[in-house]
Amino acid sequence: MTTTHSRDPIGTPGVAWGAAEIAIWRSRQIRKRSYEADVLGVIERLRTRFDVVQYGCLDYAPDRYPLFAIRSRQWREELPCALVTGGVHGYETSGVHGALQFVDQHAARYDGRINLLVAPCVSPWAYERIHRWNPQAVDPNRSFHDDSLREDSLAPESAALMQLVAPLRDRVLVHVDLHETTDTDESEFRPALAARDGKPHEPGEIPDGFYLVDDSGHPQPGFQQAVISAVAQVTHIAPADGNGEIIGSPVVAPGVIRYPLRQLGLCAGITDARYRTTTEVYPDSPRATPEQCNDAQAAAVCAAIDFALAQKG
Numbered sequence: 001m002t003t004t005h006s007r008d009p010i011g012t013p014g015v016a017w018g019a020a021e022i023a024i025w026r027s028r029q030i031r032k033r034s035y036e037a038d039v040l041g042v043i044e045r046l047r048t049r050f051d052v053v054q055y056g057c058l059d060y061a062p063d064r065y066p067l068f069a070i071r072s073r074q075w076r077e078e079l080p081c082a083l084v085t086g087g088v089h090g091y092e093t094s095g096v097h098g099a100l101q102f103v104d105q106h107a108a109r110y111d112g113r114i115n116l117l118v119a120p121c122v123s124p125w126a127y128e129r130i131h132r133w134n135p136q137a138v139d140p141n142r143s144f145h146d147d148s149l150r151e152d153s154l155a156p157e158s159a160a161l162m163q164l165v166a167p168l169r170d171r172v173l174v175h176v177d178l179h180e181t182t183d184t185d186e187s188e189f190r191p192a193l194a195a196r197d198g199k200p201h202e203p204g205e206i207p208d209g210f211y212l213v214d215d216s217g218h219p220q221p222g223f224q225q226a227v228i229s230a231v232a233q234v235t236h237i238a239p240a241d242g243n244g245e246i247i248g249s250p251v252v253a254p255g256v257i258r259y260p261l262r263q264l265g266l267c268a269g270i271t272d273a274r275y276r277t278t279t280e281v282y283p284d285s286p287r288a289t290p291e292q293c294n295d296a297q298a299a300a301v302c303a304a305i306d307f308a309l310a311q312k313g
């Protein structure tokens with residue numbers, strides 16, 4: 001194998017990657033930031049006010065990534081649960097830091113009203129490398145299905161989260177999964193996906209603004225609207241494109257599209273929560289700062305929980 005520049009395409013057009021191509025891809029992924037410093041350090045400081053549980057450990061030699069979730073200290077069996085997940089896509093920075101910011105700045109107001117379970121960085125190897133996939137070139141956010149629970153799972157990030165949540169599955173009232181849609185989705189990750197799968201890359205558009213993905217199986221338009229209204233105070237909502245769509249899906253309400261969450265193996269489908277959504281912050285807008293992106297994520301979580309609690313009465 002000749003030495004290849006990182007921008008050289010991997011593999012043969014029209015042919016899906018095998019183990020050799022995945023190994024080349026993995027060898028090009030460089031650690032660019034520290035999970036320990038950025039995430040574990042913040043979780044450490046939250047331990048004075050919240051319970052922290054380790055729910056797994058990813059063994060990616062020579063690296064090891066302990067996985068942590070943050071729980072309400074006043075956990076009460078009779079209360080419903082709110083689940084917040086971030087960093088299922090490691091490169092989506094405000095998903096991770098928005099989840100941590102929510103815990104730090106807003107979680108206390110829900111004491112005695114709802115039990116909080118927050119997994120802020122589901123895919124730490126990808127957080128460090130600012131990538132979408134795990135070391136197996138697998139997208140954890142297409143892997144929340146039973147196959148991932150097998151011994152030879154290619155998505156241990158997804159499996160660990162599913163196992164953490166399994167005992168609570170029917171007690172989760174609201175689940176917010178925090179994501180971003182970035183310019184690199186179009187410039188880097190969609191072409192990589194096409195190459196990996198041996199398919200042609202069809203150019204697409206990146207929406208300028210925030211949007212939500214509802215569950216087409218169990219849509220909750222009032223809930224999605226409440227989240228959009230809250231986030232609109234913080235950052236702008238993505239308009240529909242010329243076809244009335246956002247990333248190829250019809251816009252059903254301002255800033256809202258729908259996916260069959262469970263069928264696609266998406267994180268937002270891992271519980272039976274009545275209220276579930278995936279946030280999509282746009283961090284590359286000239287009109288959005290990193291702080292605003294974190295604020296938008298935290299505002300979305302608060303609005304989601306507030307709506308769920310209000311409906312419950």
Ligand SMILES: [Zn+2]
Binds near residue numbers: 089141
């Ligand atoms: Zn994502």
